[in-house]
Amino acid sequence: MAYANGYYCNLKETYLFTEIANRVNTYVAAHPEKKIIRLGIGDVTLPLAPVVIEVLHKAVDEMGVKETFRGYGPEQGYDFLRQAIANYYAQRGVDLSLDEIFVSDGAKSDCGNIGDIFADTNVMLIQDPVYPVYLDTNIMRGRKVIYMNATPENNFAPMPDKKVKADIIYLCSPSNPTGSVYTKEQLAKWVEYALENNAIILYDSAYEAFIDGEEIPHSIFSVPDAKKCAIEFNSFSKIAGFTGTRCGYVVVPKNLERQTENGKVMNLNSMWLRRQTTKFNGVPYIVQRAAEASLSKDGLQQCWENIAYYKENARIMMKGFDECGIKYYGGVHSPYLWIQCPGGMKSWDFFDELLAKANVVGTPGSGFGVNGEGFLRLTSFGSRENTIEAMERIVAVFKK
Numbered sequence: 001m002a003y004a005n006g007y008y009c010n011l012k013e014t015y016l017f018t019e020i021a022n023r024v025n026t027y028v029a030a031h032p033e034k035k036i037i038r039l040g041i042g043d044v045t046l047p048l049a050p051v052v053i054e055v056l057h058k059a060v061d062e063m064g065v066k067e068t069f070r071g072y073g074p075e076q077g078y079d080f081l082r083q084a085i086a087n088y089y090a091q092r093g094v095d096l097s098l099d100e101i102f103v104s105d106g107a108k109s110d111c112g113n114i115g116d117i118f119a120d121t122n123v124m125l126i127q128d129p130v131y132p133v134y135l136d137t138n139i140m141r142g143r144k145v146i147y148m149n150a151t152p153e154n155n156f157a158p159m160p161d162k163k164v165k166a167d168i169i170y171l172c173s174p175s176n177p178t179g180s181v182y183t184k185e186q187l188a189k190w191v192e193y194a195l196e197n198n199a200i201i202l203y204d205s206a207y208e209a210f211i212d213g214e215e216i217p218h219s220i221f222s223v224p225d226a227k228k229c230a231i232e233f234n235s236f237s238k239i240a241g242f243t244g245t246r247c248g249y250v251v252v253p254k255n256l257e258r259q260t261e262n263g264k265v266m267n268l269n270s271m272w273l274r275r276q277t278t279k280f281n282g283v284p285y286i287v288q289r290a291a292e293a294s295l296s297k298d299g300l301q302q303c304w305e306n307i308a309y310y311k312e313n314a315r316i317m318m319k320g321f322d323e324c325g326i327k328y329y330g331g332v333h334s335p336y337l338w339i340q341c342p343g344g345m346k347s348w349d350f351f352d353e354l355l356a357k358a359n360v361v362g363t364p365g366s367g368f369g370v371n372g373e374g375f376l377r378l379t380s381f382g383s384r385e386n387t388i389e390a391m392e393r394i395v396a397v398f399k400k
């Protein structure tokens with residue numbers, strides 16, 4: 001008798017994106033003449049950088065020649081890419097050795113898979129609203145999850161509560177969906193909490209390339225002692241537009257250790273290596289070459305031009321909402337604007353109003369957790385023309 005994993009019954013059905021599609025389709029059917037602008041897109045839209053494309057072509061050619069053909073590579077990634085990642089972190093003042101870096105097919109898989117090296121009895125501390133991957137992957141394992149409220153009162157960056165005992169904490173900065181960020185001082189408090197509780201912080205820095213200025217840290221490892229309590233996830237998806245090309249990485253500090261429930265001391269870096277070499281066979285050579293190219297001097301320059309484009313979109317959006325007197329969070333260090341629905345409207349009501357009156361589509365905040373109710377997520381991943389037009393419409397409708 002094969003039994004199915006019953007914990008899957010505890011997953012909440014998410015109708016968010018189907019429901020958005022349904023409502024948009026219904027509106028379009030009734031108003032076929034209207035041009036709908038989608039500002040809810042959670043995906044990059046600009047093409048890969050020219051340097052990346054050039055290197056991809058070259059790497060493909062290498063695969064067609066006997067002398068340079070590659071089969072299985074190292075599961076944890078080629079040294080050339082790990083070195084490029086280490087150099088990238090060094091530019092931010094973070095020192096990593098190559099064996100602390102594990103290349104993967106993306107941060108989503110890593111954020112989900114990391115649970116393999118932790119006991120199922122751990123208590124997980126997760127923000128609400130949140131990127132659903134952290135939550136659902138732990139529900140699938142039957143782990144206990146406790147929530148911390150991300151609200152306007154804490155700028156959507158909740159801080160540790162000494163009374164709450166958690167074993168593993170997910171932090172995402174800049175955050176999806178709220179665009180909030182943690183300062184270095186705030187992260188230092190989280191590190192202090194983790195060290196006091198022998199906890200582990202799982203830090204998602206997928207949007208670090210959107211951080212403006214010097215103030216906000218790009219990596220939790222800029223905090224002293226974070227290597228004693230944190231694992232970091234990063235990805236080429238948002239910095240280099242690799243959402244469809246697939247490449248990410250995890251940083252597991254070399255000396256990071258925790259005990260088993262029986263008191264045996266385990267090295268988490270060795271465990272993750274063992275997990276990856278057992279269940280994962282590496283990222284395509286050509287993709288790793290492309291990822292390396294994105295971190296070269298020219299590559300970064302070109303990637304940052306794309307990010308600057310999205311950030312200018314965000315500025316246009318923020319200016320429009322300022323004109324309307326509609327409050328928002330995020331947008332500065334992030335492609336996400338977290339709009340407080342005007343007049344105390346609920347997420348879906350504001351969604352409907354925006355669709356009907358401005359023909360603009362957002363993502364209802366209530367889809368990301370209880371505390372998302374009353375908010376709407378917009379992104380700056382649209383085209384400049386669409387962003388400008390959408391904001392002109394919004395200003396025309398909502399400016400008092």
Ligand SMILES: *Cc1c(COP(=O)(O)O)cnc(C)c1O
Nearest residue numbers: 106107108131176206235237248
């Ligand atoms: C987009 C995103 C990632 C990156 O995921 P990939 O699997 O690398 O594409 C990671 N975390 C968050 C919160 C994201 O929004």
